[in-house]
Amino acid sequence: MKSKLSLLLVIFTFYNTLVIGQTASGKIEGAVVDEKLAALPFASIVLTNINDTTSAIGVTADENGSFSFDKVTNGSYIVAVSMVGYQKAVSEVFTITNNFIRIPTLQLASTPQNLSEVTISAKKPFIEQQIDKTVINVASSITSTGSSVLQVLEKSPGITVNAHQEEIELAGKSTPLILIDGRPTYLSQADLFMLLKNTPSENIEKIELITNPSSKYDASGNSGIINIIFKKGSRPGTNGSVTMSGSVITHGYGRGDIIGNVNHGVGKINLFASLNGMEGKGFSKTIYDRIITNGSDQTRFDQVYGNIHWVKNYGYRVGIDYNISKSTSVGAKVNGAFNEVHTLSRYSDTKLYDAQLTLKQSYYTTAATRNAQNNFNANFNLRHSTKKGMEITFDTDYLSYIGKRINSLTTSFFKPDGSQDGPPEAVRNTMPLLIRIGVTKLDFVKKFEKFSFEGGLKSSLVKADNEMLYESLENQWFVDSLRSDRFIYKENINAAYLSFQGPLTSRTTLQLGLRLEHTRLSGYSVTLKKRNDQNYVRPFPTLFLSHELNATNLLTCSYGYRIDRPNYQLLNPFESYLDPYTTLRGNPVLKPQFTHNIQLTHLLRGYITTTLAYSVVRDLIVKEYPYIVTEEQKMYLTPENMRFQRNLNVTISAPISILPWWIMQVNLSGQMNRYRAYYKYEVFNVRQSNFTFALTNALNLGKDWTAEVSGSYFSRRIYGLIQSRPSGFINFGVQKSFLHNRMFLKFAGQDIFWTNKFVGSTKFADMNFTVTSLGVSQVFTISFSYKFGNSNISKEKPSNNHVEELQKRASGGI
Numbered sequence: 001m002k003s004k005l006s007l008l009l010v011i012f013t014f015y016n017t018l019v020i021g022q023t024a025s026g027k028i029e030g031a032v033v034d035e036k037l038a039a040l041p042f043a044s045i046v047l048t049n050i051n052d053t054t055s056a057i058g059v060t061a062d063e064n065g066s067f068s069f070d071k072v073t074n075g076s077y078i079v080a081v082s083m084v085g086y087q088k089a090v091s092e093v094f095t096i097t098n099n100f101i102r103i104p105t106l107q108l109a110s111t112p113q114n115l116s117e118v119t120i121s122a123k124k125p126f127i128e129q130q131i132d133k134t135v136i137n138v139a140s141s142i143t144s145t146g147s148s149v150l151q152v153l154e155k156s157p158g159i160t161v162n163a164h165q166e167e168i169e170l171a172g173k174s175t176p177l178i179l180i181d182g183r184p185t186y187l188s189q190a191d192l193f194m195l196l197k198n199t200p201s202e203n204i205e206k207i208e209l210i211t212n213p214s215s216k217y218d219a220s221g222n223s224g225i226i227n228i229i230f231k232k233g234s235r236p237g238t239n240g241s242v243t244m245s246g247s248v249i250t251h252g253y254g255r256g257d258i259i260g261n262v263n264h265g266v267g268k269i270n271l272f273a274s275l276n277g278m279e280g281k282g283f284s285k286t287i288y289d290r291i292i293t294n295g296s297d298q299t300r301f302d303q304v305y306g307n308i309h310w311v312k313n314y315g316y317r318v319g320i321d322y323n324i325s326k327s328t329s330v331g332a333k334v335n336g337a338f339n340e341v342h343t344l345s346r347y348s349d350t351k352l353y354d355a356q357l358t359l360k361q362s363y364y365t366t367a368a369t370r371n372a373q374n375n376f377n378a379n380f381n382l383r384h385s386t387k388k389g390m391e392i393t394f395d396t397d398y399l400s401y402i403g404k405r406i407n408s409l410t411t412s413f414f415k416p417d418g419s420q421d422g423p424p425e426a427v428r429n430t431m432p433l434l435i436r437i438g439v440t441k442l443d444f445v446k447k448f449e450k451f452s453f454e455g456g457l458k459s460s461l462v463k464a465d466n467e468m469l470y471e472s473l474e475n476q477w478f479v480d481s482l483r484s485d486r487f488i489y490k491e492n493i494n495a496a497y498l499s500f501q502g503p504l505t506s507r508t509t510l511q512l513g514l515r516l517e518h519t520r521l522s523g524y525s526v527t528l529k530k531r532n533d534q535n536y537v538r539p540f541p542t543l544f545l546s547h548e549l550n551a552t553n554l555l556t557c558s559y560g561y562r563i564d565r566p567n568y569q570l571l572n573p574f575e576s577y578l579d580p581y582t583t584l585r586g587n588p589v590l591k592p593q594f595t596h597n598i599q600l601t602h603l604l605r606g607y608i609t610t611t612l613a614y615s616v617v618r619d620l621i622v623k624e625y626p627y628i629v630t631e632e633q634k635m636y637l638t639p640e641n642m643r644f645q646r647n648l649n650v651t652i653s654a655p656i657s658i659l660p661w662w663i664m665q666v667n668l669s670g671q672m673n674r675y676r677a678y679y680k681y682e683v684f685n686v687r688q689s690n691f692t693f694a695l696t697n698a699l700n701l702g703k704d705w706t707a708e709v710s711g712s713y714f715s716r717r718i719y720g721l722i723q724s725r726p727s728g729f730i731n732f733g734v735q736k737s738f739l740h741n742r743m744f745l746k747f748a749g750q751d752i753f754w755t756n757k758f759v760g761s762t763k764f765a766d767m768n769f770t771v772t773s774l775g776v777s778q779v780f781t782i783s784f785s786y787k788f789g790n791s792n793i794s795k796e797k798p799s800n801n802h803v804e805e806l807q808k809r810a811s812g813g814i
Helices: 002-018 149-154 189-198 805-809
Strands: 024-033 044-049 052-060 066-073 075-082 094-096 100-102 127-129 134-137 159-162 167-170 177-180 204-210 225-230 237-249 254-266 269-294 297-323 328-353 359-385 390-414 425-447 452-474 476-479 485-503 508-525 530-550 553-564 575-579 582-585 593-604 608-618 621-629 634-641 644-659 662-679 682-702 705-714 717-719 722-724 727-738 743-750 758-764 767-774 779-789
Touching (some): 024 075, 052 066, 149 159, 189 328, 237 269, 297 359, 390 575, 621 767, 662 717
Parallel strands (some): 024 100, 582 634
Antiparallel strands (some): 127 134, 159 167, 204 225, 269 297, 359 390, 553 593, 593 608, 608 644, 717 722, 727 743
């Protein structure tokens, strides 16, 4: 391991040494206008050294048509400007010699209507690589049309979605902190997965991927932060959009979506609202092939789990921002959602064979399931800035989750000849859910001439009450007291942080941060009369060091210490009955996991990013750790702590302009993992390497036609004790715009060859099984969108990242 790490460090250092050039010291500013001298926002600007045409630097003009290039190496340059609907313009040659230059305003002439040549689109790229994060501009991807947020994440660089275990990985590590508008969701893993699966991508403006967050963020999130930002406008007047789509998925099932967004700004007040609705029919199928050995006796299980279900999702968001003065603003918003999944057909078909593959017994389970949940979130925020460089923000949130889960299962047993073997076994359970959460946060930023201080306080309180009523049928229904239980969970986290940022030299910047979090939690099983109390304080330091090598090379080194607390559902000791031989159950003594993250990032010419990251995770949480009880021939899936995980990751991301009308985004990630755990007193020690390759092609076909072709490949990798086989997918889409880019018609296909399937296996100690999971990944969608009113919608007022980790961990529900 040390030799491999040393080799990668040498290669990385050598790579950066090759690109070090001259010292930068100049600055260039300019502006872009049209024929009527009106500003042209978001035009594409390229600065090129006439003596080194390979060192071009690109930027985008701001909303006022202005642009700038900082710390430019001495030399002679030209500036080229392009934008859809306009002819390209190029500046005169000018020279930088340690000075500031403002070039004459560049004026673009409209393209004649009969011009047939293809032009470059000025919309934002689907993937923007910034020095501290990766930004996914959802609306820029045609193949995102009619898809869910989860499907957008699935094709984002550095993200792997494991649908079988309902797990999301970022940079090769699980359990990222998922924020919605900078706030936690406080949902359990299963509920969060369902939320992302049912939220239409048309509601999303962008997604931010932050692999090593600063101390102002919650310390939760082993692999970093995924921040999902919803659309909201703030321009004067009334504007918005309506989108309708219909989809056909594998086996002929389908779904329909309708989404509406509206914004109204007048004077100091800005109002915004959105509504969305979705209903559809889907399916899932899981196949287990497992062998259980007990001495000389061997039993083989061939199991198939399948369900056809109907899904409903309705959501709303309403809010107001009010600018009291130039320095003070307040805002409030409420949002909620209703999710329901009920099965139209659910079954489990199992056959038991002996070592000679002779049928011993079979059983068939039918089930009826209904999961429903109402989510509600209210937020109030205040921001105030002073003339002395101080900014204060205050946020408070209230969240509630109310739901109910109903399951009814009937199992019939059969002899080898097909005749029934005894009476059927019938069970049913009901689990209501009630979670209430309160969060308050206060932050400040004090800016001086060359440095700044930032700090804040946060307090969160969570109360969860889950009660399961488990009943069995023997002539009549009776309560099974051994399986019924009530689990009460309380959690209080108080945090404080302080950070400093300032220059060490003219080209080197330092940021130091420290976050303290005090955690108090209590989980109590009423039936088992077992209590798990924890009370601890942990410091979480962060360090960022950024050094500008020259005008085209920026190097950043960062360190962070993070925690992942088990979500409430994992701590809940309830047992979920899948069939007579397979049970899911929680672990009330599950410990949090702690992670050390070190990251080195190189940014070349503002758009080519290379990252080398190393992390060590202690007490790694595995969500479904299989335990085999050989005497009973049963398998229990329970969350458990592995001893540690070590992860080494290298990622390269770059946009490549193949032709003027063809831009390709390339993302390549390779990693080495080492896991260590104990299973029934045996040591599980494994080393494994894997890689991910993702490619997105954006094509401007001319005459308001655009297209996109993208794909990803995932090599063999490890999830806990399970090793998966390679997988991948290919997406495509085409779009036609009308009415000066106000109306759009799109057709998109996701996973068009239905290759994105999970197949995993393990063979260790008494575990020997293979699992195959199939679901809704192949989707074909046609979509119609219309934008009305003022189309120049600016960015949403930034929100504080303070309500995420608890929402991610709230249990129960769907």
